[in-house]
Amino acid sequence: MNPTHAELLSQVLARYDHSPNPRLAEISRAAIRHLHAFVDEVRLQHDEWFAGVEFLTATGKICDDVRQEFILLSDTLGVSTLVEFITHDGVEGGTENTVLGPFHVPGSPERANGDSMLENDDAGDRVVIRGCVRNLHGEPLSGVKIDAWQNASTGFYACQQPGVQHTNNLRGVYRTDADGNFAIRTIRPVPYPIPDDGPAGKLLKDNGRNWWRPGHTHLWFTLEGHKQLITHLFDSESDYLTNDAVFGVRESLIRTFTKDASGELATTFDVVLEDA
Amino acid sequence: MNPTHAELLSQVLARYDHSPNPRLAEISRAAIRHLHAFVDEVRLQHDEWFAGVEFLTATGKICDDVRQEFILLSDTLGVSTLVEFITHDGVEGGTENTVLGPFHVPGSPERANGDSMLENDDAGDRVVIRGCVRNLHGEPLSGVKIDAWQNASTGFYACQQPGVQHTNNLRGVYRTDADGNFAIRTIRPVPYPIPDDGPAGKLLKDNGRNWWRPGHTHLWFTLEGHKQLITHLFDSESDYLTNDAVFGVRESLIRTFTKDASGELATTFDVVLEDA
Numbered sequence: 090m091n092p093t094h095a096e097l098l099s100q101v102l103a104r105y106d107h108s109p110n111p112r113l114a115e116i117s118r119a120a121i122r123h124l125h126a127f128v129d130e131v132r133l134q135h136d137e138w139f140a141g142v143e144f145l146t147a148t149g150k151i152c153d154d155v156r157q158e159f160i161l162l163s164d165t166l167g168v169s170t171l172v173e174f175i176t177h178d179g180v181e182g183g184t185e186n187t188v189l190g191p192f193h194v195p196g197s198p199e200r201a202n203g204d205s206m207l208e209n210d211d212a213g214d215r216v217v218i219r220g221c222v223r224n225l226h227g228e229p230l231s232g233v234k235i236d237a238w239q240n241a242s243t244g245f246y247a248c249q250q251p252g253v254q255h256t257n258n259l260r261g262v263y264r265t266d267a268d269g270n271f272a273i274r275t276i277r278p279v280p281y282p283i284p285d286d287g288p289a290g291k292l293l294k295d296n297g298r299n300w301w302r303p304g305h306t307h308l309w310f311t312l313e314g315h316k317q318l319i320t321h322l323f324d325s326e327s328d329y330l331t332n333d334a335v336f337g338v339r340e341s342l343i344r345t346f347t348k349d350a351s352g353e354l355a356t357t358f359d360v361v362l363e364d365a
Numbered sequence: 366m367n368p369t370h371a372e373l374l375s376q377v378l379a380r381y382d383h384s385p386n387p388r389l390a391e392i393s394r395a396a397i398r399h400l401h402a403f404v405d406e407v408r409l410q411h412d413e414w415f416a417g418v419e420f421l422t423a424t425g426k427i428c429d430d431v432r433q434e435f436i437l438l439s440d441t442l443g444v445s446t447l448v449e450f451i452t453h454d455g456v457e458g459g460t461e462n463t464v465l466g467p468f469h470v471p472g473s474p475e476r477a478n479g480d481s482m483l484e485n486d487d488a489g490d491r492v493v494i495r496g497c498v499r500n501l502h503g504e505p506l507s508g509v510k511i512d513a514w515q516n517a518s519t520g521f522y523a524c525q526q527p528g529v530q531h532t533n534n535l536r537g538v539y540r541t542d543a544d545g546n547f548a549i550r551t552i553r554p555v556p557y558p559i560p561d562d563g564p565a566g567k568l569l570k571d572n573g574r575n576w577w578r579p580g581h582t583h584l585w586f587t588l589e590g591h592k593q594l595i596t597h598l599f600d601s602e603s604d605y606l607t608n609d610a611v612f613g614v615r616e617s618l619i620r621t622f623t624k625d626a627s628g629e630l631a632t633t634f635d636v637v638l639e640d641a
Contacts, residue, residue: 149425167377
């Protein structure tokens with residue numbers, strides 16, 4: 090960094106010497122150092138800077154109650170996955186987490202174990218996901234809240250198609266029973282493109298990147314006294330397992346659907362929650 | 366960086382190997398590297414990441430035709446000034462540039478040399494800014510477009526107070542005459558707080574930073590065949606020259622207003638435009 094640029098950076102950093110919030114000051118200073126290093130390294134030109142301003146503005150503008158384009162951007166840059174890694178760094182034995190994604194909608198209906206999340210007709214294969222939730226000591230955990238959501242076989246989540254899909258289609262809240270078991274009936278998840286009509290999707294296309302995700306079901310486990318777990322179940326037969334647009338795939342989260350004794354397509358997703 | 370984090374980063378970077386746009390790929394890769402390094406260094410937690418997502422979303426949402434909060438954010442982090450430094454790196458003899466700021470509105474009215482930019486009553490001191498625009502060889506340049514804008518003595522720009530200030534108050538386009546001279550009548554600029562009702566201003570306050578700017582008049586010079594110059598004139602008697610919220614002050618741009626022969630408060634702002 091040339092002396093003028095370094096002098097500017099130290100001037101900016103010095104403004105945080107009396108911040109009343111040490112963690113905010115730490116994050117602000119680090120963000121500023123890395124931002125300046127980035128601008129300096131690529132010798133960012135005025136028109137490129139302004140294109141960046143316009144990109145970020147458009148990303149904010151397209152966000153609404155059911156669309157979070159900054160999360161999508163964070164996902165596609167691998168930042169969300171890095172944050173998940175950091176949040177879980179150093180803990181052994183717990184089920185791996187992965188990205189939240191931009192399509193979680195709070196307030197899904199409570200459903201009984203074994204019930205289906207389908208509220209609409211769907212051409213997809215019917216499947217059942219069964220599992221047991223335990224703690225790190227192998228003890229089953231009852232009353233675990235499991236918030237589940239996934240896309241329809243047309244590729245879209247209910248929140249992307251108001252008026253087309255029922256607002257509660259393919260989402261629901263389940264609870265583990267006294268033995269820690271749960272059962273979710275749904276359709277086999279299919280690959281889908283991330284939204285490509287906004288800045289995050291356009292940036293992938295402009296860079297020649299794949300913007301599809303492999304088929305997956307979102308599962309979010311919470312229980313008082315335990316670390317929450319936000320994760321996916323991936324279908325081992327899906328495309329895009331090796332080039333997921335949002336870097337969400339973990340080997341340990343891939344499952345194969347096979348016919349069970351009753352002839353139903355089924356898979357098992359046992360979970361270990363870490364202590365809080 | 367631990368091996369898992371480094372492996373994730375290289376996976377993300379590899380997605381740009383076949384980008385059809387080399388410069389976009391270069392900028393994307395550098396942004397991703399620095400973003401990951403930042404997140405890793407501060408060990409960004411999930412709730413902090415989400416606070417960042419919400420901050421960026423709010424920053425986009427508050428932008429409109431006359432307010433650009435991402436530019437304001439860039440200004441307050443010193444990024445805008447760094448980009449200006451880079452754009453002008455290595456050129457000697459030209460007038461120094463500084464930040465554009467978030468209040469430039471295109472389409473200011475053409476005004477004759479010597480005319481005032483005032484369209485409203487204003488309690489401020491009347492001043493005149495005179496100067497000559499030359500090229501690097503000392504030759505006067507005629508027909509240079511000078512887009513000028515500043516705040517009223519109440520602290521606000523016209524675009525911040527529709528219905529209160531006339532839309533064209535304290536802004537105008539002047540042209541240098543055959544000898545390269547110009548003359549702008551206005552009021553003495555006063556310090557003002559940057560907008561503190563949005564995310565960028567709030568972030569300064571949360572960090573205990575000054576959010577005022579020293580008094581200045583914006584001047585944007587353009588002439589075919591020459592590099593455009595976006596700059597300010599600063600009043601040497603203003604407060605906040607040493608802790609400008611947006612790091613815009615340059616020693617060479619500070620001027621003193623003194624009474625001229627006719628008793629008018631005046632200063633001289635000669636300019637040298639670089640070849641394109």
